[in-house]
Amino acid sequence: MSDATDPQNALTLLGRRVVQSIIEGSFPTLEIPDRSTENIVFDPDQRQFVLGGSRVVRNSSNIRHVKSFAQLLWTAYFAKELLKASRTSSLRDLYYSSEAFGVKFTDQSESDRVVTDLESLIGLAREDFGVFPEEHSSVYGQVTMRYTVPGYDGREVELTVSPDGLPIGPALMTAEPVRTGAEIVLAVESGGMFGRLIETRAWERFKAILVQLGGQPPRSTRRLLRRFHEVLGLPVYIFTDGDPWGMHIAQVIITGSANAAHVRGLTVPDAKWIGVTPADINNYSLPTEQMNDADLKRLDELTQDLRYTGSIWQEHIRGFRELRRKAEQQAFSRYGMDYVVDTYLPDKLH
Amino acid sequence: MAGFGNPTLAVYSTVRELVENSLDACDDSGRLPVVTVDITTKDSDAVSVTVSDNGTGVPYEHVAEAFGRVLFGNKYSARQRRGTFGLGATMAALYGQVTTDCPLEVHTQTEESTGKAYRLFIDIEHNVPVVETVADLGREGPGTSVTVHLKGDFKRAQDRVLEYLRMTSVASPHARLLLRVNAVPQAEFGPWTDTPPRPTTASKPHPRGADVELLKRMISGNSEKRLKDFLTGSFQQIGDRTASRLLKYMCLDPRKSVGSFTREEVSLLSAALRSFDGFDRPEADCLSPLGKEVFLTSVGATFEVSFSTYSRRGPSDWDGNPFIIEGVLAIGTGLPPSEVPTLYRFANRVPLLYDSSEDVFMKSLKKIDWTRYGLTASQPVSVFIHLCSTRVPYRAAGKQSIAPIPEIEAEALPLFREMGRAFSKSAEKIARSAHDIKKLREFAKSFRMVAGFGAALAESEPPSTDHLVASLFEVNDNV
Numbered sequence: 001m002s003d004a005t006d007p008q009n010a011l012t013l014l015g016r017r018v019v020q021s022i023i024e025g026s027f028p029t030l031e032i033p034d035r036s037t038e039n040i041v042f043d044p045d046q047r048q049f050v051l052g053g054s055r056v057v058r059n060s061s062n063i064r065h066v067k068s069f070a071q072l073l074w075t076a077y078f079a080k081e082l083l084k085a086s087r088t089s090s091l092r093d094l095y096y097s098s099e100a101f102g103v104k105f106t107d108q109s110e111s112d113r114v115v116t117d118l119e120s121l122i123g124l125a126r127e128d129f130g131v132f133p134e135e136h137s138s139v140y141g142q143v144t145m146r147y148t149v150p151g152y153d154g155r156e157v158e159l160t161v162s163p164d165g166l167p168i169g170p171a172l173m174t175a176e177p178v179r180t181g182a183e184i185v186l187a188v189e190s191g192g193m194f195g196r197l198i199e200t201r202a203w204e205r206f207k208a209i210l211v212q213l214g215g216q217p218p219r220s221t222r223r224l225l226r227r228f229h230e231v232l233g234l235p236v237y238i239f240t241d242g243d244p245w246g247m248h249i250a251q252v253i254i255t256g257s258a259n260a261a262h263v264r265g266l267t268v269p270d271a272k273w274i275g276v277t278p279a280d281i282n283n284y285s286l287p288t289e290q291m292n293d294a295d296l297k298r299l300d301e302l303t304q305d306l307r308y309t310g311s312i313w314q315e316h317i318r319g320f321r322e323l324r325r326k327a328e329q330q331a332f333s334r335y336g337m338d339y340v341v342d343t344y345l346p347d348k349l350h
Numbered sequence: 351m352a353g354f355g356n357p358t359l360a361v362y363s364t365v366r367e368l369v370e371n372s373l374d375a376c377d378d379s380g381r382l383p384v385v386t387v388d389i390t391t392k393d394s395d396a397v398s399v400t401v402s403d404n405g406t407g408v409p410y411e412h413v414a415e416a417f418g419r420v421l422f423g424n425k426y427s428a429r430q431r432r433g434t435f436g437l438g439a440t441m442a443a444l445y446g447q448v449t450t451d452c453p454l455e456v457h458t459q460t461e462e463s464t465g466k467a468y469r470l471f472i473d474i475e476h477n478v479p480v481v482e483t484v485a486d487l488g489r490e491g492p493g494t495s496v497t498v499h500l501k502g503d504f505k506r507a508q509d510r511v512l513e514y515l516r517m518t519s520v521a522s523p524h525a526r527l528l529l530r531v532n533a534v535p536q537a538e539f540g541p542w543t544d545t546p547p548r549p550t551t552a553s554k555p556h557p558r559g560a561d562v563e564l565l566k567r568m569i570s571g572n573s574e575k576r577l578k579d580f581l582t583g584s585f586q587q588i589g590d591r592t593a594s595r596l597l598k599y600m601c602l603d604p605r606k607s608v609g610s611f612t613r614e615e616v617s618l619l620s621a622a623l624r625s626f627d628g629f630d631r632p633e634a635d636c637l638s639p640l641g642k643e644v645f646l647t648s649v650g651a652t653f654e655v656s657f658s659t660y661s662r663r664g665p666s667d668w669d670g671n672p673f674i675i676e677g678v679l680a681i682g683t684g685l686p687p688s689e690v691p692t693l694y695r696f697a698n699r700v701p702l703l704y705d706s707s708e709d710v711f712m713k714s715l716k717k718i719d720w721t722r723y724g725l726t727a728s729q730p731v732s733v734f735i736h737l738c739s740t741r742v743p744y745r746a747a748g749k750q751s752i753a754p755i756p757e758i759e760a761e762a763l764p765l766f767r768e769m770g771r772a773f774s775k776s777a778e779k780i781a782r783s784a785h786d787i788k789k790l791r792e793f794a795k796s797f798r799m800v801a802g803f804g805a806a807l808a809e810s811e812p813p814s815t816d817h818l819v820a821s822l823f824e825v826n827d828n829v
Contacts (some may be wrong), residue, residue, distance in 0.1 A: 063789060
């Protein structure tokens with residue numbers, strides 16, 4: 001257990017460093033990789049965005065740092081307790097647990113941030129020490145997974161077992177894909193579209209594993225997408241609303257988010273955004289809505305974003321700018337309930 | 351009679367006038383005053399007030415004049431006094447005589463004499479004292495006791511008398527003041543300091559203060575003198591040079607003897623003296639402020655004070671009368687909270703307890719926006735103001751409030767502001783140190799957590815953090 005990549009060991013080493021420093025009569029300091037957007041660079045080998053070399057020093061002798069220093073160590077302690085007991089917890093649960101230890105967080109976004117600090121400090125994703133987001137997205141399709149979590153170790157589940165799909169929790173995230181009859185993975189933004197595709201048996205027709213994203217997907221979902229891609233060799237297609245936000249959901253799956261640039265194994269660089277693209281809005285004469293100020297501002301931001309430097313992305317941004325309109329996935333229903341499945345998706349997937 | 355308008359006020363004013371006389375007498379002798387007020391109530395409306403001091407005593411040849419004639423005294427010299435030429439004591443004697451038909455009793459002894467007791471009346475019609483009896487009577491030592499029998503209501507005056515003595519000990523903190531009622535000790539105040547006030551030197555009048563009345567009195571003792579000699583000899587700030595310039599300024603014959611001046615000429619002279627702008631400001635040696643240390647001590651001894659600050663303005667002058675204003679702003683649980691600071695006024699070491707609303711200091715106090723200095727309505731803040739002057743410009747004969755003289759107001763406002771600034775500075779300091787203590791506690795708590803959770807992670811005993819925290823805050827203190 002001397003391997004620093006072993007989560008428990010990494011946490012113990014952190015504690016030892018802090019205690020040793022205090023015994024030696026100096027205030028402990030920690031160096032945490034800088035997660036600001038200025039410190040994000042594209043790593044061509046990993047084909048994802050990673051943190052650059054810049055680091056921030058947190059010094060426990062600084063009155064402004066000492067509180068978050070204590071929060072960070074408590075979070076580490078909490079994580080180690082989870083690991084020792086083989087338990088998982090959610091970000092929200094972690095936030096509420098803090099009170100019992102006299103550790104004060106202003107709100108959950110503060111504790112979420114400290115969890116991210118811990119991740120980048122010890123170089124492990126929070127899922128490695130058992131902390132998951134509360135919200136789940138879902139998966140459905142012809143694939144068999146083998147669980148690795150204690151109590152279910154070795155048991156298999158076929159992901160068409162429930163017509164609602166299965167929630168992607170800690171157990172499914174760490175399960176091994178065993179075999180599949182599917183040929184693609186189709187990730188869709190909205191729950192409504194996910195349900196439609198199950199009902200219409202589109203998964204059968206397209207030989208697709210369906211993944212519901214539910215907006216920006218949790219990391220466990222992105223991780224699962226990557227496993228399907230890596231282990232089963234399936235191409236990943238992303239189907240979102242036709243607006244800057246939907247486009248960015250796809251972008252994050254493909255190249256990674258700024259906030260998780262310190263975590264590996266979340267991106268699917270080969271994934272494709274099939275739409276709804278600005279061109280689709282024109283080509284299919286979709287019913288649209290006027291973009292609001294927030295949408296337009298988001299477009300401006302994305303123009304400056306490193307991840308959008310590719311010509312295809314620039315083309316999409318230009319398209320949205322010219323249209324100044326946006327369309328939801330559901331817009332296809334103007335042509336009837338099954339138009340998406342019968343016409344649009346076949347067009348886009350072949 | 352001013353100050354004797356009703357039975358309650360009569361008792362209070364009698365005590366006040368006699369005590370002021372006694373304190374002046376003691377200060378003249380350079381002794382630390384011990385002044386005892388004895389009140390004897392006979393029936394519901396008859397009161398005897400006896401005030402005894404350890405002053406110089408009154409020479410026998412002056413006793414009758416000193417207590418038995420209205421407007422006794424012919425001082426031209428000016429210096430800070432509590433009373434005005436013993437006039438107040440005579441008024442008390444007169445009031446007693448009118449209401450009870452009893453004589454004034456004076457028992458006095460000087461260093462050289464063995465003591466005599468006088469009973470005397472005032473012949474009101476002719477304004478002359480009439481000694482009824484004199485008897486040899488020894489005292490414990492030099493000093494004077496004066497007894498006035500009067501119609502008055504002590505029951506209702508008692509609180510005022512107590513407040514008066516308490517406040518007197520703020521402005522005369524070198525005095526020991528005792529109150530006995532029907533021979534039973536009721537209260538004792540002071541002394542709060544064993545330093546007597548700096549002796550004042552009497553100075554000649556300043557020419558700007560030369561009203562017709564003063565000029566007449568001064569001329570009556572110098573009628574032989576020619577105008578120029580009269581001016582240089584009788585006033586301060588007039589030397590030969592100034593006198594020559596002054597004489598050019600007014601159209602009066604410098605060689606004429608002042609005794610031969612007509613009424614018109616005297617009033618012309620007065621007008622010229624008061625309007626000529628070539629005089630230096632008056633000397634201030636004749637004034638005796640309490641001073642920073644003594645004033646802060648006496649306020650602190652009389653009230654429970656957690657913070658106090660002292661400020662002083664002057665010497666300055668109004669109409670040729672030099673004045674100094676000094677003040678203490680105090681905060682403490684023993685003081686009443688109010689929207690503006692509670693004002694305690696003193697003039698020449700005499701507390702002014704009534705008619706505050708029209709007083710120049712009250713008006714100035716209200717012109718200050720105290721919230722600017724961080725004072726809030728809930729804070730028990732008081733301001734003690736002491737005006738020293740050779741002449742106190744009272745608004746009325748009751749001597750309870752000071753007239754709005756522009757020169758005085760012009761010094762009062764900056765004085766208040768100065769004290770306000772001193773307070774807000776110290777309030778910031780207090781708040782900052784409270785803030786620092788809170789920060790230290792929060793830091794220590796957070797840092798104990800760092801050590802505690804660090805140790806839990808390392809699965810070892812938590813190390814002690816006290817020395818590290820202490821070292822950090824020591825360093826910060828030194829910065």
